Amino acid sequence: MSVVFTCLDADTLGGIQQVTHTLAQGLAGRGHEVHVIGLRRSPAPFRYVQRPLYHQHVIGRPAENALARRLANGRLKRLFADVRPGYAIMTSPSVVARVSALLPAAFRPIGQYHGSYDHARGCWHLASIRRHYPALDQAIFLSEDDAWQFSEHALLPNARALPNPLAEWPAEMSVLETPRVLGVGRLEGVKRFDRLISAFARSDAPPPWELHLIGDGAELDRLRAHASHEGVADRVVFRGLVPAAAMPAEYLAASILGLTSEHEGLPVVLLESGAHGVPSVAFDVSGGVRSTGPVLVPPGDVDAFAAELGRLMGDEEERRRLGADARARTEAFRLDHVLDRWEQMFAHLDR
Known part of the structure; x- marks a missing residue:
């Protein structure tokens, strides 16, 4: 049939x-x-x-x-x-x-x-x-x-x-040593990357930690201005669109993934990052998000999100523990x- x-x-x-x-x-x-x-x-x-x-x-x-x-x-x-x-x-x-x-x-x-x-x-x-x-x-x-x-x-x-x-299962896992938080998705209002930028700024992340945003969209100029307003313009890197074939390298170069969307079903980005052993912090907006095992934060609570980002930035052992758990959970997908x-x-x- x-x-x-x-x-x-x-x-x-x-x-x-x-x-x-x-x-x-x-x-x-x-x-x-x-x-x-x-x-x-x-x-x-x-x-x-x-x-x-x-x-x-x-x-x-x-x-x-x-x-x-x-x-x-x-x-x-x-x-x-x-x-x-x-x-x-x-x-x-x-x-x-x-x-x-x-x-x-x-x-x-x-x-x-x-x-x-x-x-x-x-x-x-x-x-x-x-x-x-x-x-x-x-x-x-x-x-x-x-x-x-x-x-x-x-x-x-x-x-x-x-x-x-999850379309591909990677052979490699991130070593979680690069001081980089990753955000992936369309630069549109529903993805609320402004909240991720604010959380990064409030996390008191010390240099050389950076936030890399992969994607393109109508919010690009506003998000650049927002990063400047938050005082982190020099550490928020707008990467634009990255070909799908190059995304594994992006996950391998990341230590934390942030997801601050207004709403989500079951975001593929959580599956891809988890398969690479990258721990994530996400707003608790759906059963699909919960099923992938990120560190969950009440929806819209930027200060709580910042606290979790800061905690993971400062604790490499915890990143490794959560990254291994994320990869194990992702096996089912x-x-x-x-x-x-x-x-x-x-x-x-x-x-």
């Missing part, structure tokens, strides 16, 4: 897209016929897999009027009609709302949600999940905690936990283990 992933846009730089292409390549490598569909074309396409073993499709353009939407829906239905029957995995509430009614009866509808229950209930996502997900064959969430909360509070009888996968769980779910749906 085929496996079809549908995203709002499949080639934007983002966590949902990275996970989708990782799963698609992994399942295709196990002999499944796999398709990845983007409902609209990304204005800045990003290539996740250099030699994909799966099929990729784009249905429409970013700006859609009613006529364009009808035409795109027709193209989508024809595409599904040309694909062998199988499993249709819709990667967000907006995709489920649009696509589930268009699926042929031969496809088993599966809805993912890449956020947390707490985030969903704070926006329109929870109402959409309550409306559309109960009719699906399976509703997938990123942690056991989130799956339970959706089951209990959104009355979903079909909730199941399937975590994000290795791609082969996660693919096994996907295939177990497919077998369960077919019984």
